[in-house]
Amino acid sequence: MASPKPLPSKKFPALSEAFGENSIQVGAIALDREHAIELAGNLLVASGRTTPDYTDEMIAALEQHGPYMVIAPGIALVHGRPSEAVLETGLSLVVLGEPVEFQHETNDPVRLVVGLCAFDHSSHIEIMQELAQALSDDELVNSLLNAPDSEHIRQLFEI
């Protein structure tokens, strides 16, 4: 009799944890960059990680510092700072149906908007490590862009 196979370990344990229920939206339409950030913020609220104030803080960061959060071609990492509006460290992901201009010099247009909220300055470091690993993987990014629904994306992080 063959011995039972061990359960496969998750490739992105911190990411699976960081994406709460209702934190991923596929095929969303954003009218402009502020709206794209708002969508990512709404998902953080919907998944119980932030209050709506945090969404306003994320949009204010864009107004104050410019579109620096477009960290790679097509990918924006939108976030505020740790504050009372953060209930728990977490992530959200919006896969835009239509690309949106963030007015970034080199990395426009944006198709993936990752929302981040951190409870403090250190609790999210593992999440960031896995996020860097995931987003530098072109094949994985492609799968995110072409995912038919949010469940499909969740499975990409669970495997």
Add this chain to the structure above:
Amino acid sequence: MKIMAVCGMGIGTSVLLKMNAEKVLRQLGLEATVEATDVNTARNTRDAQIILTTPDLVESLAGLPAEIISIEHFFDLEEITGKLSKSLL
């Protein structure tokens, strides 16, 4: 040597930048401390030799006694390696 990775808030973009900069420094065999921080803290810091940041924030860091290197694509280790080694080697 101290390197600062700077973004608007000091928790997201700068943390990614710090991680990839550390990876590149290890590959180059260079020793340096990389700190992730926000723009306002960076403006009041005088002991960093190099500041890594994004094109949008370069202007707000001008005038500091550090070399400012702007990184466009955070996951492109070649870009980070090229720019850091140009400055350090």
